[in-house]
Amino acid sequence: MMAQDMLHKIPVREQEPKVRAANFDEVCLGYNEEEAVQEAARCLGCKKAKCVEGCPVSIDIPSFVAHVKEKEFAKAAEVIAQSSALPAVCGRVCPQESQCEGVCVRGKKGEAVSIGKLERFVADWSREHGVSPTPPSKTNGIKVAVIGAGPAGLTCAGDLARLGYEVTIFEALHEPGGVLTYGIPEFRLPKEKVVQKEIENVRKMGVEIETNVIVGRSVTIDGLMDEEGFSAVFIGSGAGLPRFMGIPGENANGVFSANEFLTRNNLMKAFRDDYDTPIWRGKEVIVVGGGNVAMDAARTALRLGAKTWIVYRRSEAELPARVEEVHHAKEEGVVFELLTNPVEILVDDEANVRGMIVRKMELGEPDASGRRRPVEIPGSDYEITCDTVIMSLGTSPNPLIAGTSKGLDVDKYGCIVADGTGQTSRKGVFAGGDAVTGAATVILAMEAGKAGAKGIHEYLSDR
Numbered sequence: 001m002m003a004q005d006m007l008h009k010i011p012v013r014e015q016e017p018k019v020r021a022a023n024f025d026e027v028c029l030g031y032n033e034e035e036a037v038q039e040a041a042r043c044l045g046c047k048k049a050k051c052v053e054g055c056p057v058s059i060d061i062p063s064f065v066a067h068v069k070e071k072e073f074a075k076a077a078e079v080i081a082q083s084s085a086l087p088a089v090c091g092r093v094c095p096q097e098s099q100c101e102g103v104c105v106r107g108k109k110g111e112a113v114s115i116g117k118l119e120r121f122v123a124d125w126s127r128e129h130g131v132s133p134t135p136p137s138k139t140n141g142i143k144v145a146v147i148g149a150g151p152a153g154l155t156c157a158g159d160l161a162r163l164g165y166e167v168t169i170f171e172a173l174h175e176p177g178g179v180l181t182y183g184i185p186e187f188r189l190p191k192e193k194v195v196q197k198e199i200e201n202v203r204k205m206g207v208e209i210e211t212n213v214i215v216g217r218s219v220t221i222d223g224l225m226d227e228e229g230f231s232a233v234f235i236g237s238g239a240g241l242p243r244f245m246g247i248p249g250e251n252a253n254g255v256f257s258a259n260e261f262l263t264r265n266n267l268m269k270a271f272r273d274d275y276d277t278p279i280w281r282g283k284e285v286i287v288v289g290g291g292n293v294a295m296d297a298a299r300t301a302l303r304l305g306a307k308t309w310i311v312y313r314r315s316e317a318e319l320p321a322r323v324e325e326v327h328h329a330k331e332e333g334v335v336f337e338l339l340t341n342p343v344e345i346l347v348d349d350e351a352n353v354r355g356m357i358v359r360k361m362e363l364g365e366p367d368a369s370g371r372r373r374p375v376e377i378p379g380s381d382y383e384i385t386c387d388t389v390i391m392s393l394g395t396s397p398n399p400l401i402a403g404t405s406k407g408l409d410v411d412k413y414g415c416i417v418a419d420g421t422g423q424t425s426r427k428g429v430f431a432g433g434d435a436v437t438g439a440a441t442v443i444l445a446m447e448a449g450k451a452g453a454k455g456i457h458e459y460l461s462d463r
Contacts, residue, residue: 007110056447085158091120092236150178152433153236155449241435249345282388290394421455
């Protein structure tokens, strides 16, 4: 029997690019038991584990990986559950390469341990074997409201329930999950098999979820605290207000925000034949942007039958999307027009998109983000023919909650101002995730949810 190669990861199985480009089934198939045990055996079991420091929610990674190595999968799940309410989600969409795996000691001489794939394996194994979290034996009778059933809100609610609080989540949409449900496509994050099951585990902790409740319209924060008896509120309402460029032609038929395009496809299931949700199925689609959302929009349009381009003003090295997502997009046939920026959307006589004028860029000195600033190259304009443009330029928080809550401070971008514990300018009101930072990652929203739960517990304990 050959000795295992400890320097390289156990390869993870995936659908073939040509096959998956025509369906919405999950691309990555994950590890089976044998593969997971072999990959876990690569972990060095560091006593001062840098991977834990690199994890925003501080999962005891060496411990859960050690249990996987010994085929103690239920014990591995118990370790993860102490820190994360959404392990099957994080194992799929968390940018481990820049966090836990990015500081893995094994990666200094060889490849880092596939921590994310192991977390996913444990979560999937738990779901398939009926393993669920243990709810608290009793509650303390103190009510806490959470606004938004996305990753920040679900995490905050789960942690508070574990501490004995009576938690109710108020969700504006008809399905909980936030960006996990409306933003991330089925081929990256299955909704029924993964997202709904993780949410059900949060419910099993005693958390109530009320959908179709728009805070700021259906009810206000003042109403929740003064009339409904909630002692504290956590705002985890995300950032769902899309940004546009303000270039000529942007109001044409066939121009969409990535937010709307993905919501129709993911939440409203427009890709399925048994749903009647209308969606614009372009034949030649340009997606403007370079983040994970842009990759999701481009890969979704491709699966709906379009020839698809990514137009991004910086180089590939500056793409904010995960390397894995860029790799998958290229494999599937998405064309990348890099160091290129839109100048004008061309419109026909009936106000429909017929193309885009773009301008070549070159990289200059670094800007405030640390990335080299793109500089226009004069006389480099050219035209790309298209019938659809999807803008993926980031999002900001919806101003509804702040606009209906007296004394709740926001910054110049409309983000709620909160400190490291989540405490806002209003006593008893905490906030975290994209509502505070603007659009970021799922795991950073979860980190903020954990901080908010801790902050709320300390606040209520000191009363």
